[in-house]
Amino acid sequence: MFALDVVSRVIHIATAITLVGGSTFMLLVLMPSAKQLDDASHQRLSQLVIGRWKRFVHAGILLFILSGIYNYVRAIPNHEGDGIYHALVGTKILIALVIFFLASGLVGKSSKLEWMRKERAKWLARMLVLAVVVVVISGFLKVSG
Template structure:
């Protein structure tokens, strides 16, 4: 009896004949990277939502409450997590599908491409809006508009991510 099926039995839902994950290093790495991906998305999209809907209506300065550099650091960390875990996930998903003899269709790649480009846009906007350069200052002059763009792109990314899951 595997660890997972013991948990199933414990909760009264014995799964018969269904695929169970093998609890090895690869599984642990996949779980870790998935957690990092969601963690990065929560920080970036959550921060953008909070700035756009709660703080910005009272003024640009309110978006940072004097701690712009701290937010800039977290934008960098979230971006790193998203890029590293996202690329690993993408390569793993493509390889696994090929190895299983069911390569993913062109629509999967097209949707992923759109998600990736929108993600680059969101990460760029979050970074430049939190930046210290003259260019950052110019972007902050239209803070409300850019936050709306970043928020709309984030929502689209979430919808695409939800669709992609169903391809494999």
């Protein structure tokens, strides 16, 4: 079980690094740089990047869910009766679900979420703030014992 515990943790953290890092790059580097392009080039670049990025987003959400469930189930015996731990994990899970919704909406094609994609930078920034909150909660939970 130890090897599976390590693999699950590495998958969870590597997925976070990939998705949060990629989203940060898009918000702070790619999007401002792409504004320098003419409109047609900008639109084409956006289509290409989102078309490729959505594969990472969807796979990452799946990996987060699978590794997160496994990690939580393995941690439960170590935190019986620890109300603060479970409250923070519950908060982290709820925030993660919001992040999954935002990430999916930003790479999706649903006309009902077009309002989000029209203000991509704003929603991406909000999503990243929530991701930082999840990382802070995770760090606290890891060191709090």
